[in-house]
Amino acid sequence: MTSPTDSARELPREPTTPWILGLNALLVAAWLGVLVWQVAVLPEQAPTRFDVGGEPTQWSSRTWTLGYSLLLPLVAALPLPLLSLLALRRPEMLSVPNRDWWTATGPRIRRFERLLREDLWLITALMMMLFVSIQVVITQASATPGQSLPGWLLAVPTVVFLMLLGALMVRMFGGRYAEQPDLDG
Template identity: 55%
Template sequence: MTTTRSAADDARDLPAEPTAPWILVLAGGVVLLWLGVLAWQVAVLPERVPTHFAADGRADGWSSRNGALAFSALIPLLVVLPMPVLSRLVLWAPGQINAPNKQWWTATGPRLRRFERLMREDLWLITTVTLLLLVAGQVGIVLAARSGGDAMPTWILPVALVVFLVAIGAVMARMFIGGRYAAQPDLD
């Protein structure tokens, strides 16, 4: 009895291509920054913490210290940091991906393995940028809690959002305009 192997079967048997070191250094640095801000929050947050703010920067919603700390720890751990693992879906359900040159990328195991690395790297960049946005919010919450007036500096979130949008735009341009997902001659 013969079995036919799929490109996904072949790809899963190949060793993973390593993530670019600069991406891992960048992601690791932002994770360390997040952990540092989390430690700062543990050290300085009062029992009542402003956690929601009106457009003028004044608090209009509060949480307990433990609630604010849980949000600061759990959202990155449960939602943001697992994002790069989603690239593994490429190896288990390649027919479900929607990407430029899908037919080319899913035709052979080596191509699919490379595609998984490209997706993993892009997801790490998106994760890093998203985590930076959350860290900015955490810093704003600490500053508001320590201000005595429960007001966040009005520049923090607009600046963080602009940085986030520019960085996400750069990642998207790298993915789709820069030819990152074009056919790669070394895999023909």
């Protein structure tokens, strides 16, 4: 007898909504563009931490700053959508609303994997927006006399990130994973 996960892996992959992929492509392009800008303008020592007033409290070498700007998205954000593959391999490891319903049949698991993949791509996009804004702040501060910035320039990206992440979580846990009648047939 074929298990639901085996059955799901035999089904065609449901495509990711195009605007989600487009948004991530745009953010990856922005990240790479800012990285090129950093290579061109970062001094040997760049401010990398700031107090709430925008005054730098820590400096890092150009190499460290560029490495951080390159590796953080590659390690922390861009691999995140791969976690959706757990739905096809080990769905019992996932904690989502209605997990028992979603993991009962192959078509449900396949749809569940797409929904999860899309949500993970959206989280990736939010993380990329935050990382790019951090890169911009560091680079802009490096080029500013005194290497300080207005405090709001540091707070706004973080607040926007947290608000959008909260909205995404409400969407995810507020009905996105509700039972879908078209999969009962």
